[in-house]
Amino acid sequence: MTDLAAGPTVETRELTSAVRTALGTVTDPEYPDISIVDLGLVEQVNVTPDGHATVGLIPTFSSCPALAMIATDVSSAVEVVPGITDTSVIWLSTPVWSVDRTSLTARRQLESSYxxxxxxxxxxxxxxxxxxxxxxxxxxxxxxxxxxxxxxxxxxxxxxxxx
Ligand SMILES: [Zn+2]
Known part of the structure; x- marks a missing residue:
């Protein structure tokens, strides 16, 4: 029997979690040891059953050229996740990034290293x-x-x- 109920399957949940793990390896070029996850940039991760990943990011410093590099790095990191066939990176205009989105780890690293x-x-x-x-x-x-x-x-x- 086929379950036609809507919602993420086990496979897409696992893919989404693998994509999130991969995003944890992407850093801001200006702060090369702090991940974009810790900096609070990652807002959405969606993966379709056929492996299309969409990553919604929130720009921290909207005019910084680093954003283009981050988008490229996100695509590179996500595309190598097994099961992912295609990656889209979108910059969201809401919610607006704030300091509250950063993790304690990121705050400590920003203070101590930078x-x-x-x-x-x-x-x-x-x-x-x-x-x-x-x-x-x-x-x-x-x-x-x-x-x-x-x-x-x-x-x-x-x-x-x-x-
Ligand atoms: Zn002082």
């Missing part, structure tokens, strides 16, 4: 170098449009703020 500080929900900043709250925005013009530069009054380091 001296990047993530703005908290209440708008406050914490210095990634010394932990001080005495961080003020120095300039809204950072290295890229998605980041700005701030100044820690306690340890006198310049830190990058990811918005």
């Amino acid at each position: 001296t990047v500080v993530l703005r908290r929900k209440d708008g406050t900043l914490r210095c990634p170098v010394c932990g001080s709250d005495q961080v003020g925005d120095q300039s809204m013009a950072g290295p890229t449009r998605c980041r700005s530069v701030a100044w820690c009054e306690t340890c006198r380091n310049v830190v990058e703020v990811m918005r």
